[in-house]
Amino acid sequence: MTTWLWLLVALLLLAGLAGTILPALPGTPLIFAGLFLAAWIDGFQKVGWFPLTILGILTVLSFAIDFVATSLGAKRVGASKEAIIGAALGTVAGLLFGLIGVFVAPFVGAVAGELVSQWRKSQSADQKQALKAGLATWLGILLGTATKLALAFTMIGIFAIAYLI
16 A cells, blocks of 8 residues: 555656646646655654645745746736736647647747737737747746746755655
């Protein structure tokens, strides 16, 4: 029985690491669930409530980072809400095209969203502004993803230290 639980821990951690990059999976919550399960398997003897609380805080922080990074990137160049929505839709659509799609489609979606927003307002579109908005939104998403990945490995590291010491 314990072997199956440890296998589930490993699967949750792998899915969580994938979820820090892929938007369809809740990355850090899956990692937290896996680490919590690992602590539970051991009866919380090696990893107690203090490290688990820290891990929970980092999990919540990852949501804030994801939102803030995308928003700051977009707002810095005056991107519209449509650009952010386009980037999000592009990210989901990019999953259909593999790893390249995950990186390219958010940019394309942000540019398309910005062009739609501009066209609605003035029946014309500034392509240069749309490209700037697309690039800034994409960089925000990329920075947020890198930060979430760093948080995910930090969570695993904190757990490993608490478990081994």
